[in-house]
């Protein structure tokens with residue numbers, strides 16, 4: 001690379017002396033089974049995270065590219081944090097790629113927990129993370145995997161979705177965010193998830209995440225998902241819990257374990273009468289600074 005006259009690299013420098021790069025907000029990029037997120041640390045609650053900024057960050061051509069954004073902020077600074085979350089707990093302020101706010105994200109919370117540990121904001125092991133669904137206890141394991149207590153999970157109703165003229169029956173499961181898990185013995189590969197499945201808006205007034213679940217064996221299910229506010233993704237953590245609840249229900253059980261295969265990898269889910277646990281990988285890929293000028297430019301209203 002040709003440097004401008006006067007620009008020199010020094011050991012430990014991030015930019016050459018004389019560079020015009022201006023550091024904007026710090027970020028990290030990570031994924032959980034290829035459901036990917038931009039992490040924005042905001043310990044002093046200073047970032048103006050507009051819908052336009054979330055959309056630009058998540059755009060795979062004009063931004064960093066991601067399925068969602070995880071802002072790291074103290075719960076006490078979040079006006080819509082549930083009262084059950086203590087104010088000094090780190091809060092996962094989750095946004096979908098379209099800029100909408102969601103209550104919970106199972107892959108995101110694992111990446112968030114891993115970020116807290118790597119950034120020195122939490123110690124490995126067990127600690128709470130604040131979410132709009134309430135506090136979630138996470139356990140960061142020595143091998144980098146993370147387990148999350150996702151709360152009680154059960155079938156709360158039944159509904160249907162239509163994709164490409166074909167109507168599917170599904171079990172509704174509430175993981176803080178809404179899911180409809182459609183269990184099938186047919187293959188999943190030909191389902192066209194390029195558009196939003198048409199669902200019962202009276203049943204799901206706030207939209208829904210839709211899972212298609214194929215029971216492969218008594219221990220394993222395969223899943224594809226269309227996420228509210230994103231589109232088809234390579235994994236959805238809350239979706240894998242919904243898929244497990246639905247697959248167990250279809251087998252006449254309310255409790256049990258399943259390995260869930262998604263396009264981005266595998267996770268393990270355990271359902272008991274009072275709780276559910278999701279265990280899977282959490283990978284940090286990069287960290288750095290957004291360009292200050294770009295951040296300003298994409299700010300929105």
Ligand SMILES: N[C@@H](CCC[C@H](N)C(=O)O)C(=O)O
Nearest residue numbers: 102105106107177236237238
């Ligand atoms: N990918 C997530 C779920 C993210 C929120 C979802 N799209 C919604 O709007 O409810 C997960 O891993 O759970």
